[in-house]
Amino acid sequence: MALRIDPWGHTTIKEYEKLFQYFGIKPFKELLPQIDKPHKYMTRGIIFGHRDFDKFWKLYKEGARVAVLTGFMPSGRFHLGHKMVVEQLVYYQRLGIDVYVAIADAEAYSVRKIPREETIRIGVEEYIANMIALGLDPDKTVFYFQTKQDPRYYRLIQMFSRKVTFNELEAIYGELEPAKIMAALTQVADVTYLTHRDLGGYEMLLIPVGADQDPHLRLARDIVDRYSRELGLKPPASTYHRFMTGLDGGKMSSSRPDSAIFLTDSIEEARRKVFRALTGGRATIEEQRKLGGIPEQCTVFELYAYHLIEDDRELEKIYNDCKSGRLLCGECKRRAAKLLEEFLRKHQKRLEKAREKAREIAEEVAPEF
């Protein structure tokens, strides 16, 4: 059942119109009828756009070899924004699709200047561990570090450097440095190498990413095109999701701890963050009773929509109760805090075991230095 409300219908169009209009990203909702059991991010308009998802889905339905790949930069603690991506991976994995996860340690080191041991530690203890605890099957998922790959993956990076210009890289990455160029070409390898006949031989890859990642995918598509005869790589399909707003109304970021809920936050910390979160509430209770709240601008409503409420009808009820002024922010936050607490308790319990598994995996896949 598709959600009847469309909380971000308008803002989506406003913010992301350009992506549809100028860059050829297509609205995702048009594909909903083709998907038997869509993920809640699909019905809720959180995944709002795509490139070639229809082709990817058709191949999947026909039983062709397809895979989903995404990458994480091991640059900080794992938070709810990261969880969004993992949810999608788990969804596809449960449909029987192969899942690959790139730990972008080369990029974290060279562009973000995080010490090597730190990138490896964060990659294992924060990223791989949390992903497993979130339900990604460790035995069915291929985790890899960018700096510990098949030599042929690096061969692609070397080759890509030949047919890429400064101008197109500058358009995406702004002021260039050697490290950014290297990171860009490495990323192109990540989203394409599995379609090489010797390196996976997949018919198509799907890359679920945040809306800001499209330029990288456009670059990858362009480069693949230039090597079509030589390498036979295939352009990646992609889906684009909206970002959660930071709890303080800014960007959600590991570098501002109060903007995000980390999956290793203590229950107290998490509660405190929820109670301090920016809402769509009015200045006074009276006003809110009269005019209703603005869930479209509420970071607590986002917590529900992205993470805390599975049932679309229940989410719809919260939306309507807020809009009508029946549900006030205090009560709403208490409920969110309680649901979050339940989630975190369960997750953190699973995390202990997941860490052990992550360390086991690391023995195989983590770089030696």
Place this chain on the structure above:
Amino acid sequence: MALRIDPWGHTTIKEYEKLFQYFGIKPFKELLPQIDKPHKYMTRGIIFGHRDFDKFWKLYKEGARVAVLTGFMPSGRFHLGHKMVVEQLVYYQRLGIDVYVAIADAEAYSVRKIPREETIRIGVEEYIANMIALGLDPDKTVFYFQTKQDPRYYRLIQMFSRKVTFNELEAIYGELEPAKIMAALTQVADVTYLTHRDLGGYEMLLIPVGADQDPHLRLARDIVDRYSRELGLKPPASTYHRFMTGLDGGKMSSSRPDSAIFLTDSIEEARRKVFRALTGGRATIEEQRKLGGIPEQCTVFELYAYHLIEDDRELEKIYNDCKSGRLLCGECKRRAAKLLEEFLRKHQKRLEKAREKAREIAEEVAPEF
């Protein structure tokens, strides 16, 4: 015994003075007394400069683990200029020093735009095969392609990108492109990775190169310095040799076949090239009898000095006979052609077997695409 004549004493000082003065390259001849059996390029001033060769030699004498490494871009046919480098490798190998040869296929592909299969074919059939035929022991030499290496080698390349600036690369490579940046950092990995504790653990590498390669080595030394604490890489020692002049008086280059003698030239071709070669002869026989020739400006004398005459006294005789006007160009060329013919016949016979061995090696080390 050191050669008493110094055919390029003056020109060396003139041409390479800057290298000594501004860039810290030191004259090689000062080290001659330390070397028991110097190579003829050392006694003849063909190897004219070095960085840290004294340190390298001391380590070697003390029995420390040291190695010699050089790289070849598989971009054309193997000629006498390439042979110069191989002679040096053979010399060090016979002293018991480990020898590594990088086939710079990534660079040939991305900077010179040579098709991949071609870079691999040339690397095996031209370079590895000729090197073996020239006496490099295939069982004691490590040949590798830049695109088929240990992942940790690529990790170094990724890491290097972080602490290198556009400016310093531009100073060496001129106008930059992504491909040149990649090639530069790959080259830095080539001349340093074997000193990493996990990747060879050598105390020091010696890189014998042509004089024009010093900027790359300076870059490598600078980069190693920036990573000294993190990676413990060691700066390469290097020696610098003069280039043979092209037989037509220009630069010796695969792209102008008449400038070079290729080791697969037919005897007729080779003879023809010798007879057409630019000499230091005078306009008329009378003049030459009177004034003597100018061996310092003679490409045929270079053939003797670099390749055809092992005995320093014999070379000295040719030099003196030319200078005095006793030896005329016709006779001198006939002798050179004959010696060259002998060399090529022997070499080309060895080459057949060496090709087979090269193909065997290729099964292990050549990239798959």
